[in-house]
Amino acid sequence: MRIGIGLPAAVPGADFTSIGDWAAECERLGFASLSVIDRLVYDNLDPLVALAAAAARTARIELMTTVLNAGYRRNPVLLAKQIGSLERLSGGRITVGLGMGGWPEDYAASGVPMTGRGAAFEDTLETMRAVWRGETHGASGPVPALPDGRPGLLLAGLTPAGFARAAAMSGGWVAPSFGLPVLEQGVAAVRAISPGARIVVERYFCFGPGAERRADDYIAHYYGPAYADQVRPDVLTDRGHLHKEITRLAEAGADDLVLLPCTGEPEQIGLLAARLPTVDEPGTVG
Numbered sequence: 001m002r003i004g005i006g007l008p009a010a011v012p013g014a015d016f017t018s019i020g021d022w023a024a025e026c027e028r029l030g031f032a033s034l035s036v037i038d039r040l041v042y043d044n045l046d047p048l049v050a051l052a053a054a055a056a057r058t059a060r061i062e063l064m065t066t067v068l069n070a071g072y073r074r075n076p077v078l079l080a081k082q083i084g085s086l087e088r089l090s091g092g093r094i095t096v097g098l099g100m101g102g103w104p105e106d107y108a109a110s111g112v113p114m115t116g117r118g119a120a121f122e123d124t125l126e127t128m129r130a131v132w133r134g135e136t137h138g139a140s141g142p143v144p145a146l147p148d149g150r151p152g153l154l155l156a157g158l159t160p161a162g163f164a165r166a167a168a169m170s171g172g173w174v175a176p177s178f179g180l181p182v183l184e185q186g187v188a189a190v191r192a193i194s195p196g197a198r199i200v201v202e203r204y205f206c207f208g209p210g211a212e213r214r215a216d217d218y219i220a221h222y223y224g225p226a227y228a229d230q231v232r233p234d235v236l237t238d239r240g241h242l243h244k245e246i247t248r249l250a251e252a253g254a255d256d257l258v259l260l261p262c263t264g265e266p267e268q269i270g271l272l273a274a275r276l277p278t279v280d281e282p283g284t285v286g
Helices: 016-028 047-056 076-089 104-110 117-132 160-169 180-193 211-234 239-251 267-275
Strands: 002-006 033-036 062-069 094-099 152-156 172-174 198-205 256-261
Touching (some): 002 062, 016 033, 033 256, 047 076, 062 198, 076 094, 117 160, 152 160, 160 172, 160 180, 180 198, 180 239, 198 211, 198 239
Parallel strands (some): 002 033, 002 256, 062 094, 094 152, 172 198
């Protein structure tokens, strides 16, 4: 299973000017991917801006959104142009995970209703793909086509319709950051339609002195009382839990695990790398 790491772009109080340094260190240490999560009404960086900073300081590592919320971004041509620009800027390293977004305040701030999201999301995908194929023309010609199949595309979703959409309209599914049963249900549903679908799952981590308290504080702040209790049990704060979680997520069918930081301290990168299992450790996945 590939192990990726999140950028601290959604950690309030993080030094956002060090995003490039964080990305460069993660590439140096051999992580498979760099990822970002997305909120609108929150103290975070825009995901595509954060990945642009990471792209400028790296050369090989995959750059991912897990996920970018497309539901309240009202201009799919503009969004496709932004993603395509990042794909070109990075030399073809973007895998864009897309979701509808579930925070009501983000929709309210955008003036977009939360009803009819599924159909609107599918229309957005079709329009974006047309842009990437070079089918959007203006007075000076088309928006340049990207190579076939680029950027990489994955979809999120927690309903039968969402699983089917991910299987039929993308290369795979992005699972949420908590709940093994949710992952198992999604893997079964998506791969029943698309056996080769890529499955990406997320978990939060925090290591070092005070890790439990810092993880508590961040998860409570980000998710609030409605969701924090669901997420917190799967947050990784010690080596044993990390190893067990890697093993059970791999056994459930995940291809990638993205580990999202609860703090912006750059030391977290090395603390995580030092605790990852190696291929010759029994009972673990390298």
